[in-house]
Amino acid sequence: MRPVVVFGLLHAGLSIVRSLGRQGVPVHGVALRPNEFGLRSRYLVSSGLAAGPDGLVKALRAAGAGGERPVLFPERDENVEVVLERWDEVRELADVPLPDDPEATMRLRRKDVLPEVAAAAGVDAPRTVPAESPEQIREAGLRPPLLLKAVEGQEFALTFGEKAFVAPDLDAAVAGWKRAREQGFDTIVQELVPDSHEAVWSLFTYIGRDGQPLASVVGRKVRQGPLRFGTSAVFTSALDPEVHELGLRLLEAAGYTGLAHVELVRDPRDGRLKLLEVNTRPPIWAGIAMGPELGIASIAYQDLCGDEPQPERMLGDGVTWLYLAKDVWVSAQMARRWELHPREF
Numbered sequence: 001m002r003p004v005v006v007f008g009l010l011h012a013g014l015s016i017v018r019s020l021g022r023q024g025v026p027v028h029g030v031a032l033r034p035n036e037f038g039l040r041s042r043y044l045v046s047s048g049l050a051a052g053p054d055g056l057v058k059a060l061r062a063a064g065a066g067g068e069r070p071v072l073f074p075e076r077d078e079n080v081e082v083v084l085e086r087w088d089e090v091r092e093l094a095d096v097p098l099p100d101d102p103e104a105t106m107r108l109r110r111k112d113v114l115p116e117v118a119a120a121a122g123v124d125a126p127r128t129v130p131a132e133s134p135e136q137i138r139e140a141g142l143r144p145p146l147l148l149k150a151v152e153g154q155e156f157a158l159t160f161g162e163k164a165f166v167a168p169d170l171d172a173a174v175a176g177w178k179r180a181r182e183q184g185f186d187t188i189v190q191e192l193v194p195d196s197h198e199a200v201w202s203l204f205t206y207i208g209r210d211g212q213p214l215a216s217v218v219g220r221k222v223r224q225g226p227l228r229f230g231t232s233a234v235f236t237s238a239l240d241p242e243v244h245e246l247g248l249r250l251l252e253a254a255g256y257t258g259l260a261h262v263e264l265v266r267d268p269r270d271g272r273l274k275l276l277e278v279n280t281r282p283p284i285w286a287g288i289a290m291g292p293e294l295g296i297a298s299i300a301y302q303d304l305c306g307d308e309p310q311p312e313r314m315l316g317d318g319v320t321w322l323y324l325a326k327d328v329w330v331s332a333q334m335a336r337r338w339e340l341h342p343r344e345f
Contacts, residue, residue: 001025002305003063005094007056007083008075009038009047011323015287016073017041019297028070030059032078053086060093070094071304073259073297077154080105080281095304097206097258098280104255108278109152111188118275121253123246125275131187134174142191144169147229148176151186159183164229166192193274197221197228199266201240201273203247204283206296207257208303215296217289217315218243223340225330233327235285237319244314246273256280259300288321 003026006013013029014037021027021043029047031039039047050056063070072094074080080098083090087102098105107113111128118125129140131148148165150156157163160183165176173189180187198221205216222234247262261279266272282289289296294315303309334340 002068003028003045003066003070004301005030005059005063005070005072006038006075007050007059007072008032008079009036009041010075011284012282012286013073013075014038014041015290016075016282016297017043019290019295020301023298025301028059028063030056032082050082053082056082057086057089057093060090064093071301072096073300074098074281076281077109077152077279080109081153097300097304099255099257101255105280108251108254108256108260108280111149111190111277112151112186114275114278117254118250121250123250123275124272126191126193128188128190131173131177131189134177137173137177137189138170140189142170142189144173145192145194146170146173147190147192148173148180148187149190150180151188156180156185159185162226162229163231166229193265193267193269195268196265197224199268200224200276201243201264201266202235202283203243203262203264204260204286204289204296205247205251205262206259206300206303207248207251208309209257210309211252211257212309213248213312214303214309215289215294215299215313216244216248217294217296218247219288219315219319222320223327223330223334225326225333227330227333230330232283232285232321233323233330235283235288235321237288237315237317239314239317242273246275250275250278259296284323285321288319289315293319 005028006016007030009029009031017027026045029044030050074083084102112130115125115128146167167173200221206214208214218240219237221232224230225233261283263276264273265276331345
């Protein structure tokens with residue numbers, strides 16, 4: 001079997017390691033930080049830290065030293081960023097579940113460009129403008145409440161402990177812009193879809209080398225942390241043909257292949273789905289798709305190894321992923337707000 005290098009060993013990365021390791025695939029783990037708990041997985045043939053792009057390239061060469069070309073799975077945005085930084089060199093050494101053209105990946109990663117991609121695909125999105133100055137924010141004609149988000153990456157959330165700043169008015173949006181700019185972040189401002197935190201839907205999919213979807217999960221966030229605008233604490237699969245169709249349409253219009261996570265929200269004002277973001281890597285809850293019910297990592301591995309693709313497989317309704325430690329914390333917050341009854345938890 002061809003070796004696998006999993007770059008990033010937190011929730012999704014560890015799920016990939018376990019899924020492929022249990023099938024006897026030789027899996028090597030590479031992490032950016034020593035606190036990535038997947039480093040200790042018993043399914044790893046080897047594990048170690050990568051000091052940026054040079055460390056990743058070294059790990060790929062080591063994994064392929066036996067003559068077999070490795071398959072590389074980057075886990076988080078920061079891992080994808082390292083891969084893109086040395087794209088030509090990485091692609092000489094390994095196959096990656098990303099498009100051959102790195103521009104296709106970049107256009108989906110950048111939240112200032114994503115609305116243009118969505119418009120070209122015929123997918124609705126909340127009004128969004130680049131936040132380049134206080135004057136631009138005030139003169140854009142956006143309707144509060146607003147969200148202020150980083151243009152790309154996860155560093156914003158790591159720095160501030162939240163994925164986005166919520167601004168009830170323009171003054172708050174300008175204050176949030178100044179706070180983010182002081183830390184070096186380029187940002188966008190987006191109209192907030194009201195009362196929608198329980199209507200956030202996702203498509204997690206693998207698009208094969210021939211441009212066809214081979215494995216997909218559709219579902220929604222049940223609870224998230226931080227409240228309203230965080231990552232999933234509880235996620236459940238729920239078949240929704242419209243989420244599936246719109247997500248795939250967007251990825252096809254962008255010329256995307258590989259693993260992707262498309263997040264949409266159903267606007268309670270008109271019932272229409274609107275694009276929130278696209279992640280060119282697996283979501284935190286990717287483990288829901290790794291088991292025998294779907295096996296998305298195995299399907300991606302086989303496709304990247306050149307196997308004949310099979311028709312798309314879909315995960316069925318009612319499969320639930322739970323991050324218990326986070327959910328206890330989130331649920332306690334909701335209970336204090338009288339938003340969650342113990343029986344519902």
